[in-house]
Amino acid sequence: MRTQGTAAELGNRVPRYFDIVVVGFVGFLLLSNITATKLIDINVGVGHLIFDGGAILFPLTYILGDVLTEIYGLKRAKRAIYLGFAMSVIAxxxxxxxxxxxxxxxxxxxxxxxxxxxxVPRIVLASLLGYLFGQLLNALVLDKLRARFGENNMWIRLIGSTLVGEFADTLIFCTVAFYGIITGADFLNYLITGYVYKVAVEVILLPVTYLVIGWFKRHEPGWVGKSDPNLRLS
Structure with missing residues (x-):
């Protein structure tokens, strides 16, 4: 009786590029957590834009999060999100x-x-909570919109999931990390600037996201929108 398949058959049982996407996803997350300790204030002539250093790179984790859910399914996306959470705690x-x-x-x-x-307990707690709730909501909304629209109107699920996920992440992080340190109009500026910036980055990079997802759809055709049935994730 045959107990092993060919190398090609075995290789087809797992996604080829999932680990690379996860490494980039977790790497961007850890770098963002470190750079988030610095607040940046830019004078734009008519006023000031206040945001933390993590805003520069963190939106890219949402783009990769979209790739994870769109290509590999909600369960594998959750697996990557939980892995990022665990590595953040260890760091x-x-x-x-x-x-x-x-x-x-x-x-x-x-x-x-x-x-x-x-x-800094507040920064660590804010980062962990914001990341976990924001990314899980982003993945959940994208998955639900995919079930609703199928392969059509991908821009709706990409932007829709970002609007929800980034709002939860930004609100939780800004409030837990800096409320009381930044107050009044400055806090509102910080909150709105961070949210608008993160959403704007993903909207601007939408053509790039389309190209990246398109590449993965061509090279991981058997995994588009699917999860490993052997995974046991909630």
Whole structure:
């Protein structure tokens, strides 16, 4: 009795590029969490735009999140999201342990380390909660819209999922991380600027997202919109 298939048959049982997408997804997330510790204030002539450094790269995680759900299905997207959450927790723990470890004699950058990578409970909690709820909502909405429209009107599900996911993420992160530190009109500026920027980036990059998803549809035809039935995710 045959117990093994050919190499081609075995290779067809798993997606070829899923791991690459997940690595990029988690990598962008971790970099965004680190750069989010800096607040940026840009004078645009008629006023100021206030946003954190994580806003520069974080929208790309939503683009890759769209690829994960659109190509590999909701369960695999959830798997990547939970993996990103776990790695964020591990990163925060490592940063904290290094921070409290006694510095070597002559080491003069302890305060600089703490300022950038120091364990700030509000930032860590805000990042983890915002990411988890935002990404799960993004994946869920995209999946529901795909079920409603099928392969048609992909721009509706891409933008619709972004509007919902980015709103949840931005509201949770800004409120938990900086409410009370930034108050009044400045907080509203910070909240609106971050949300509009993140949504605008995905809208502007929509043609690129179409090209990327199109490439994956050609190279992962058996996995478009499907999840691994062996996965046991809620």
């Amino acid at each position: 925060a723990l490592v940063f904290f342990l290094v921070q409290i470890a006694p510095p070597a004699e002559g080491y003069e950058n302890q305060s600089a380390y703490e300022a950038v990578l120091g364990f």
